[in-house]
Amino acid sequence: MKTSESEYRVEMTGISKSFGVVSVLENVNLKVKPGEIHALLGENGAGKSTLVKILSGVHQKDSGKITLNGQEINPKNTHEGQVLGISVVYQELSLVNDLSVAENIYLHKLGASKFWMNWKKITEDAQELIDSLGFEIDAAARVRDLSIVQKQVVEIAKALSEDTKVLVLDEPTTVFDPTDIKKLFDNLFKLKAKGISIIYISHHLDEIFKIADSVTVLRDGVDTGSMAVADTDADGVIRLMIGRELKDLYPPRNVQVGEVPVFEVKNLTAKDTLVHDVSFSVRPGEILGIAGLGGSGRTETAKLIFGAHKKKSGTMLLNGKEIKTNTPVCAVGHQIGFVSEDRKEEGVFLPLSIRRNISVTNFTGISGKLGFINTDNEYKNVVGLIDKLSIKAPSSEIDVKNLSGGNQQKVALAKWLSVDSKVIFIDEPTRGVDVGAKVEIYNLINEVAEKGVGVVVISSDMPEIMGISDRILVMYKGTIYGELPKDKFSEENILRYSIGKQLK
Amino acid sequence: MALTIKQQFSSPGGILKFLIKHNTIFIFIVLVIFSALISDVFFTSVNLSNLLKQVSGIGIISIGMLIVILTGGIDLSVGSMVALLAVTFAILVNTVILPLAIILTIIIGFSLGSVAGYLVAFQKMAPFIATLALMTIARGLGFIYSKGSPITFKTPGGEFMSNFANNSTLGIPNIAIVFFLIVIGAMVMLRYNVFGRLVIAIGSNEEASRLSGIKVNKYKFLVYAISGALAATAAIIVASRTNLGSPNMGMAWELDAIAAVVIGGASLNGGKGTAINTLMGVLILGLIGNILNLLNVPSYPQQVVKGGIIIFAVLLQKFESK
Missing domain, CATH: 3.40.50.300 (P-loop containing nucleotide triphosphate hydrolases)
Incomplete structure (x- = not known):
């Protein structure tokens, strides 16, 4: 021995x-x-x-x-x-x-x-x-x-x-x-x-x-x-x-992408971050990927649009009408959603139950005039979402801190799925999430897009961003450096733009 | 996990776990039994109604304190606010009709609380500092307006309030009824209203709340304003009981209120705590004072015992979170 x-x-x-x-x-x-x-x-x-x-x-x-x-x-x-x-x-x-x-x-x-x-x-x-x-x-x-x-x-x-x-x-x-x-x-x-x-x-x-x-x-x-x-x-x-074969990591999509952009950003420049002169548009039903190296300003761009960071200049159009989002409250008011990359610090409420987490963005369907919550409707809504997202938990009353990373991420997504959004920014949708849960999350993102929402996905995971996006923007030093249509998707192309080089 | 009480008892070590989980109520019951065994005066209606009268004032500000603490803040100004608002109420009772005096006092309390709320929510001042400053300001103003001496009620309105505060309905002291109604109101708001949901959400993760589109500043502002309004309610009750408003009232009450909230299992980091447990915390503190009085323990040893109970209660909660 x-x-x-x-x-x-x-x-x-x-x-x-x-x-x-x-x-x-x-x-x-x-x-x-x-x-x-x-x-x-x-x-x-x-x-x-x-x-x-x-x-x-x-x-x-x-x-x-x-x-x-x-x-x-x-x-x-x-x-x-x-x-x-x-x-x-x-x-x-x-x-x-x-x-x-x-x-x-x-x-x-x-x-x-x-x-x-x-x-x-x-x-x-x-x-x-x-x-x-x-x-x-x-x-x-x-x-x-x-x-x-x-x-x-x-x-x-x-x-x-x-x-x-x-x-x-x-x-x-x-x-x-x-x-x-x-x-x-x-x-x-x-x-x-x-x-x-x-x-x-x-x-x-x-x-x-x-x-x-x-x-x-x-x-x-x-x-x-x-x-x-x-x-x-x-x-x-x-x-x-x-315990099973995994066929399609990136499920196929059959979405009719609209012609007219649902959301447009023109020359957006931040006051306190490196983000400058960002312009892009996203159409209803489209999944727009934003790639780039860490520190290139992807997250900062999303937070800027969402009102979590201060803007210096630039305009934003929602369905052709100019909007202002100086705070997240304004952004949510304009039906813009944002799922943070940092789910523990900014995404979920760890000490609170799944039910409380999911309900927090939306009380309109489940509460009356004076703000009293109809708990029956709330349970119905929450249990429906738990089922739909196959969140693995014994009940809706489990604290989110007891869930695994993938299930926490689903809770963070569920929070926004219970609201009707026009545009939704999802920052690193599957960071720290296992393969099985990834597919489920991709299916969800597709479903959201199918409803005519403009979906913007930020991701460092190259296969992921190529697998789910219709179009990819690549950021470099705080601005959008290049755009790749579906037929130009490749790790090499994304990387070249990410480091400030032109395509071959 | 949604275990029923029965399941909790049947699992190994279940009884112990159950007791630890519901430690506040457990301590309360033990104290009641202990008190009843040790003194034959305890279970008399005179003693019980005295006990309830004594805790009602602190109890009401404890509910305000709970709501503030749920957001992760703290309100040190409530004790001094009780003094200032008791003086204010006494002056008002002697000058305007009673309903107006009551409404004005509560509005003034709400406004004073709003000052703290404004400083914390919109000026990003640390709650401890903002309310510490307001604590000395309120106490000082109380002395200024009363010229340093108690102001006695002199009108029929004052007499009415004094009768109300010292009488009982169906055997329960009227002021305790006011307190219990406020507890029930808080319970309902915290459990079934969007307000309570959001207050707890903010306390458990402020940044996530902000990024969920919650009006974080509005709610942080509101909790201090509500705490101020509840301090006014407590002031009216306390002044009415003694038929006067004195700038010495509510001395160190903010500390008792914090103690009650903490004994009730709330976390000073925010996001955790319930109205019913705060009620238990208030009653536990009151019970300790009461039984020690019945046993003729002088007030200084009483303080030592009180401190010991606070430590014991919080230690028990440590087990719960493990």
């Missing part, structure tokens, strides 16, 4: 865990060798994050055994996990906004150090660490001022700032554009060469096949198999993930 113990760095066997009455993991096994990139796959809610959190000490297992280098371990909190050399970069960023990059990276060590801090050394060390990752971030900058991509890099640097033996990355690339993803992968290969074990959680199968050595698949809290990546392919993995 001695030899088999030394073969694996991490060995989790027979792990079970339940929260209250909900069983999240049942008898799950995960084995990772030193110097291996091990992909952990599964739909949202399959239990990937919980498994990782048990490894790092956030949660405690109900039963099972964890060994690290053959020694049994039982981390009771994240600090114990860190001391053992287990570092996790979570999907939800956990940085302190008001501290500098360097302070964040060494935060865990600040408490343990001597009374006085050597800020100069800490900042230099942090800078060195970030430079070694190949990203340009000032270690003295405040985290609040960083872009979401840079924050993610700081998270990774933080995980590497200690003597890491096992590095867990939970959906690290969702905010990254292709160039950044390549940099990240190069770093992972370097770490792998150093003998660090990497557990990599992702929904992007293409990534897995690019970098991972082996893979473990979870489905509904049970592991459905572990294998070397060389022994399988995308279809095989998807079968294990969802």
